Amino acid sequence: MYISDIDKVINGKLCPNNCQMIFNTKNQNYKRDLARHLKYCQGPETAKQVKLDHLPKPYYPHISNNKLLQKLVATGQSDLLSPTLNYITFDFETVESIINGVDNLIAQLEPLPIASAATINGLITTLYFDLRDGTDFIEQWISQLFEVAIKVNEANQSNIPEVQINDKNYIPYKPQVSVIGFNSKKFDMNLLLKHLIKNRTKIQYMGSTTQAKQTVVSHQDYDFDLRFIDILSFIPPNNTLKQFVEKFGTKGIKLTK
Structure with a gap:
């Protein structure tokens, strides 16, 4: 054409x-x-x-935007890097609330409880809130989530090698604590967003109006960010929660209150 x-x-x-x-x-x-x-x-x-440049250059923004990773790779010390071992998982339980319309019947999902588990150096710390804790139980959970994330962030930072960066303009990379859900990019995140806005936060949203691929939450009282992601975005499709747990189990992890 x-x-x-x-x-x-x-x-x-x-x-x-x-x-x-x-x-x-x-x-x-x-x-x-x-x-x-x-x-x-x-x-x-x-x-x-x-x-064009005289020599081809690879495209690696995750390294070029992080001075620490850049120096470790450039000096041949990339073996000091280790995967992030500490994170938080969360899940909502919902019930259908029937709304009688004029011409049709509409059902709306309402949250009942919310639970989360933080993995910190092989130990699991859980949080649980429901309607019995008050109608603001989601905001109570968010408040406690940041407190638990402090320990998760400290555990992750302890695994990062100490490397001196000789750059006056160097700004340390702001750490992120991953908060992982299963099939959470549709209902769970849309429900959480309106409560996260009330907690003196700044939100960076990536995705469409119906599906959140990634949501980064910054709080003015904490020196780290919460990174909400859906694990289904990183694994093959058509995986149920049971199949996921069987493939990526929690062997050797102890449960604590």
Whole structure:
């Protein structure tokens, strides 16, 4: 598909030298002005050109944007890097609330309890809130979630190697604590967002209006961020929760209150 006559589209005469000059064809001096212009027109002032580096460079923003990772890779110390072993999981339990419409019957999901488990150096610490704790039980859980995340962040930071960065403009990478849900990008995150906004937070949302791929929550009282993600975004589709637990089990982890 292409435009056969661009002049009809713009309702005028476009300079054939691609300098983006347009002439009004209804003007009685149109031909004279066009001839004068073509006499001195040298084409576009700046032509776009592709400038390639002499040597090919890989694309790795996760390293180039992090000075610590950049130095470890550059100095051959990448073996000091270790995966993040401490994280938080959460889940809602809901019930259908029937809303009688005029012409049809509508069901709306309402949260009853919310539970989370924090893995800290092989130990699991749990949180549980429901309607018996008050109608603001979700906000109570969020408040306690940040407190538990302090210990999770400390455990993760203890595994990061100490590397000196000789750069006056170096800004340390702000750590993130992963809060992982299972099939949470639809209902769970949409429900949490309205409660997270009330807690002096700044939210960076990635995704559509119905599905949150990633939500990063910054709180002014804490030096780390909470990163809400859905584990289904990182594993093959059509996995049930039972199958996921069997594949990525919790062997060797002790449960604590």
